[in-house]
Amino acid sequence: MIREINWEEIMRWDEKYLIHTWASAQEYHGLPIAATEGNYLIMPDGTRLLDFFNQLYCVNAGQRNPYINARIKEALDRYGFLWDAYTSDYKATAAKLIIEDLLGKDGWAKKVRFANTGGEAVELACIFARHFTGKPVIATREYSYHGYSAGAGSVTAMLPAKSSISKAEPGVVQSVPGAVVSPTMVVPAPFCYRCSIGHTYPGCKKKGEKLPCILATERLIRNKGLDQVGAIITETIHGASTIHPPAEYLPQLRQLTKELGIVWITDEILVGCGRTGSWFAYQNYGVVPDIMTVAKGIVNSQIPASACIVNEEIAAFIDGHRWNHVSTFSGHPIAMAGIVATLEYMLEHNLPEKARISGKYLGKRLHELEQKHKSIGLIAGSGQLWQVELVKDRKTGEPIIAADRNSDFSGDQSKWPSKVVMYKAIEKGVLIGGFVPNTLRVGASLEVTNEEIDQAIAALDYALDFVDAMI
Numbered sequence: 001m002i003r004e005i006n007w008e009e010i011m012r013w014d015e016k017y018l019i020h021t022w023a024s025a026q027e028y029h030g031l032p033i034a035a036t037e038g039n040y041l042i043m044p045d046g047t048r049l050l051d052f053f054n055q056l057y058c059v060n061a062g063q064r065n066p067y068i069n070a071r072i073k074e075a076l077d078r079y080g081f082l083w084d085a086y087t088s089d090y091k092a093t094a095a096k097l098i099i100e101d102l103l104g105k106d107g108w109a110k111k112v113r114f115a116n117t118g119g120e121a122v123e124l125a126c127i128f129a130r131h132f133t134g135k136p137v138i139a140t141r142e143y144s145y146h147g148y149s150a151g152a153g154s155v156t157a158m159l160p161a162k163s164s165i166s167k168a169e170p171g172v173v174q175s176v177p178g179a180v181v182s183p184t185m186v187v188p189a190p191f192c193y194r195c196s197i198g199h200t201y202p203g204c205k206k207k208g209e210k211l212p213c214i215l216a217t218e219r220l221i222r223n224k225g226l227d228q229v230g231a232i233i234t235e236t237i238h239g240a241s242t243i244h245p246p247a248e249y250l251p252q253l254r255q256l257t258k259e260l261g262i263v264w265i266t267d268e269i270l271v272g273c274g275r276t277g278s279w280f281a282y283q284n285y286g287v288v289p290d291i292m293t294v295a296k297g298i299v300n301s302q303i304p305a306s307a308c309i310v311n312e313e314i315a316a317f318i319d320g321h322r323w324n325h326v327s328t329f330s331g332h333p334i335a336m337a338g339i340v341a342t343l344e345y346m347l348e349h350n351l352p353e354k355a356r357i358s359g360k361y362l363g364k365r366l367h368e369l370e371q372k373h374k375s376i377g378l379i380a381g382s383g384q385l386w387q388v389e390l391v392k393d394r395k396t397g398e399p400i401i402a403a404d405r406n407s408d409f410s411g412d413q414s415k416w417p418s419k420v421v422m423y424k425a426i427e428k429g430v431l432i433g434g435f436v437p438n439t440l441r442v443g444a445s446l447e448v449t450n451e452e453i454d455q456a457i458a459a460l461d462y463a464l465d466f467v468d469a470m471i
């Protein structure tokens, strides 16, 4: 029996008692959602919003997936809570599914440790890498997002992700004092569309030579000192700031980490679990990492859970120690049941392959919009993870908002092309947009239908007329 909900009262409580994200209290407007289903969010008045944000690219097997729901309900009838010192069948099975069934054929992954959030999995990855190498510095890349907790936040280079913007003094961006606590360094991102070190792809490729961004990474790490730098962390594909690397980049980065003797941590919290049309995005590049983090899609986000997976050498090192880091909820039986159910469902229905196929259709439909809308400068992606760059001038690629990915997110965001698209597409019942000013990040669940893609493209077509009119 669902109780009657007084949504006016709910919205009042929401505004009055909650600390919100992305908006000051004065700016905040709540969006009430009464239920979710498949690719839709359902508002209290019954309006159905087609979600091409996929709620932060989390719900790979669709909202309220019936199989996963049923398995979680079953687990709730068996377990209340066990902390990590005890074995549940769900925790051991989740580990076996990840190491053998998903990663077995790649041969690198040996052990997994579970946590609760993506940021915590990144914390684990950094702790393991620092312990294993005995070196403090972890290199990260421009525009990266790895979480907001102290360690994960320290390897996050996306400018505004750890700051607040004063409303009293507009434009004043305040980083949290003391928030960057662990030693890191920043190296170039493989953002060929606007290369931050002044090169042009593919002209920058020279036969038998490393890409300039790889050479710069090498120079910066060597300059910091190989006695200091033990690892590099990458998003396999930048998620929050949405950058698809060129084909050569990750193979060359992997090679470089081997030459320098440093650990490669790849963060697949957003791009893993089928999103790009492969189980994991690194598989698209013919390389394997030393450490990988996953969250979001691994449990269809029906319950919080994340994992840090390590290779044989690091697993052997960890096995030689008493591992005293513990989180109360790591390995929670209900979360582990969620992982088991999600992976069983995804394996049985081969969701990565479905994403690969629907991604081809989505890509084709996006490219059709390119003919019609002069503001589209670049379309890149695969599966259910697409990037659309909106520009002043297609020939030069000049961004509409000059700060682009170096924006500190202060000022009036309603003029950002990504926000204009978001507000306009909502008029057509579709959620679509992005986190950085000039870039759309487009993708739904991995089981999205062609009809739903058509609906999203029609909304985008409508919204892009307004961006075209801005330039």
Ligand SMILES: Cc1ncc(COP(=O)(O)O)c(C=O)c1O
Residues within 6 Å of the ligand: 056, 117, 118, 119, 120, 122, 145, 146, 147, 148, 235, 239, 240, 267, 268, 269, 270, 295
């Ligand atoms: C690539 C990446 N790493 C880490 C995180 C942090 O995960 P969480 O928000 O669950 O802490 C995110 C979140 O969006 C992410 O996209």
